[in-house]
């Protein structure tokens with residue numbers, strides 16, 4: 001029996017040699033390869049500054065801190081995301097809230113966001129920032145979000161962990177032209193990997209400087225901000241930072257992987273096209289795609305048409321697992337997590353589109369190393385299984 005997971009990294013001989021070469025270079029951490037990787041990110045996407053960090057959660061945390069999020073600030077994200085998009089708000093002591101998704105793109109709904117902002121306004125409160133998630137690799141409606149951020153004066157953070165290389169209106173979302181800071185993760189299930197790793201892209205020099213200092217304990221050797229200089233050994237700390245550094249050999253892998261991103265993403269799109277053509281639409285809804293975006297399909301989420309099936313999602317999930325297709329479900333909406341329910345009073349039916357999505361979703365295998373032999377096999381097994389449960 002063939003075995004498939006929903007996502008998988010791809011490491012080739014060049015990737016391995018890049019790491020070996022760096023291990024032999026004498027540098028292990030925070031050396032020249034970190035900078036080289038950061039510059040490669042800037043060059044590929046057209047952002048001015050990139051700061052590589054230990055993981056994508058750390059990068060969200062640092063973006064929030066550098067933007068000055070604090071107690072009392074309201075920060076909004078989508079309920080349909082990984083925990084970290086919301087947890088970073090809590091790390092900064094700010095208050096999280098959610099806005100439901102658009103039923104076609106599965107990204108935050110600009111209309112509902114405006115409603116939420118206006119309802120805060122009525123209470124005399126302001127929304128400080130929005131963490132918008134390019135779910136599954138589909139870019140958010142960035143033109144509308146930018147318009148809202150200008151009208152109502154909030155900062156936009158792009159959680160682009162699913163969407164490395166995605167485009168909105170032919171523009172790389174990672175260019176940071178839409179959001180003030182773009183957040184990336186290089187966890188093995190993401191588009192490219194460094195083992196663990198993350199980065200922030202921005203065009204704001206002040207923000208980039210702050211994030212760089214916060215990445216390493218808040219230490220600075222910049223004479224323009226120091227109280228004094230006791231000698232070449234001397235550094236000062238003006239803010240509370242963290243050790244969120246990434247190693248040189250991880251960045252060597254990152255650089256080598258980044259060179260393969262174009263090839264990875266075109267393969268992901270080919271796979272999605274194959275699924276779009278060959279999966280039986282009677283039993284499932286395929287992911288939609290706006291006409292003005294380039295989707296990179298970090299995930300291929302299907303929504304089961306349970307009205308045409310005589311069993312629930314769990315039975316289908318288990319049956320496919322037994323046949324070697326190890327699907328996942330993305331995601332249990334964050335506002336329904338016990339911690340968020342008890343701490344903030346969120347409840348079922350607060351965000352019905354995300355909740356309905358969760359109830360019916362399955363993430364199908366999609367990763368560059370799937371072969372042309374795998375695809376018809378996968379569609380065949382999935383279609384046959386669904387048909388066997390037909391009402």
Ligand SMILES: *Cc1c(COP(=O)(O)O)cnc(C)c1O
Nearest residue numbers: 055056057082084085161185187
């Ligand atoms: C993976 C992911 C993160 C966190 O990244 P890590 O590198 O695992 O810390 C944040 N947001 C989203 C949407 C993600 O998918």
